Amino acid sequence: MSNGTQLRGVITDWGGVLTNxxxxxxxxxxxxxxxxxxxxxxxxxxWVAQAYDVDGSANPIHALERGECEAAEFEQILAARxxxxxxxxxxxxxxxxxxxxxxxxxxxxYDLIRALRGAGLRTALLSNSWGALEYPRADFAELFDxxxxxxxxxxxxxxxxxxxxxxxxxxxxPAECVFIDDxxxxxxxxxxxxxxxxxxxxxxxxxAALRDLLDVxxx
Numbered sequence: 001m002s003n004g005t006q007l008r009g010v011i012t013d014w015g016g017v018l019t020n021x022x023x024x025x026x027x028x029x030x031x032x033x034x035x036x037x038x039x040x041x042x043x044x045x046x047w048v049a050q051a052y053d054v055d056g057s058a059n060p061i062h063a064l065e066r067g068e069c070e071a072a073e074f075e076q077i078l079a080a081r082x083x084x085x086x087x088x089x090x091x092x093x094x095x096x097x098x099x100x101x102x103x104x105x106x107x108x109x110y111d112l113i114r115a116l117r118g119a120g121l122r123t124a125l126l127s128n129s130w131g132a133l134e135y136p137r138a139d140f141a142e143l144f145d146x147x148x149x150x151x152x153x154x155x156x157x158x159x160x161x162x163x164x165x166x167x168x169x170x171x172x173x174p175a176e177c178v179f180i181d182d183x184x185x186x187x188x189x190x191x192x193x194x195x196x197x198x199x200x201x202x203x204x205x206x207x208a209a210l211r212d213l214l215d216v217x218x219x
Contacts, residue, residue, distance in 0.1 A: 005176055008172055008176045008177075010123050010177070011123075011125075011166050011179045012113065012123070012181075013200070016182035016183075017206075018106060018110065020102075024102065029098055029099045029100075034085045035083070035084055036084060039081065043078070046059075052186075064130060065129060065130070067129075067152065068154075074130075075094075075095040079095055097134075109203050109206070112206070115217070116216060121216070122170045123144050123145055125143070125144050125149075126148045126157065126166045129149045129151040145170060146170050157181070157186045158186045163189065163193050163195065174190075174195045177196070178210065178213060179195040179196070181199070181200060184199055
């Protein structure tokens with residue numbers, strides 16, 4: 001129960017929740033491509049801050065995640081703002097695939113979602129897509145009752161509409177849903193709509209939080 005409403009569904013983010021932390025994948029890419037960290041940090045710090053500020057200016061992340069910008073176009077925009085350690089240019093083609101090459105799924109989180117679904121809860125994926133990121137869609141049938149990818153629906157977190165869309169995809173209202181994400185801005189936005197938010201840091205902590213909220217047994 002949450003605020004007197006029975007919790008019947010769990011909506012989860014993808015990158016950084018069901019996969020290893022995004023920062024870990026990015027650092028692996030930075031090292032592999034010999035990219036100057038300062039050049040990356042300068043551009044991404046501004047873009048990410050704007051992306052999660054409801055009053056912030058639009059930038060390429062908004063367009064990419066809503067599917068308004070092709071991956072190749074985003075790669076060109078980002079690559080032009082980056083430098084290699086030797087001062088040379090960063091190849092644009094395939095940049096996003098290289099950026100996420102070190103992304104791996106987290107078995108403990110897969111087990112958690114399976115356990116929740118096995119206990120009778122409805123489950124959904126709600127992910128902001130970065131274009132070329134290849135989701136392991138073959139895994140989704142056993143994990144989720146609904147899959148919402150930002151670029152496929154023209155909306156992105158933390159916009160209100162995409163949370164409502166995900167809840168409707170489960171046949172639920174927001175107050176019946178738990179939402180898991182590794183970004184505080186997204187958790188806050190979901191909670192403002194009545195969802196019960198869980199900020200993900202470690203699989204064991206998230207599992208414990210869900211056990212307490214949902215009164216289900218998880219590994």
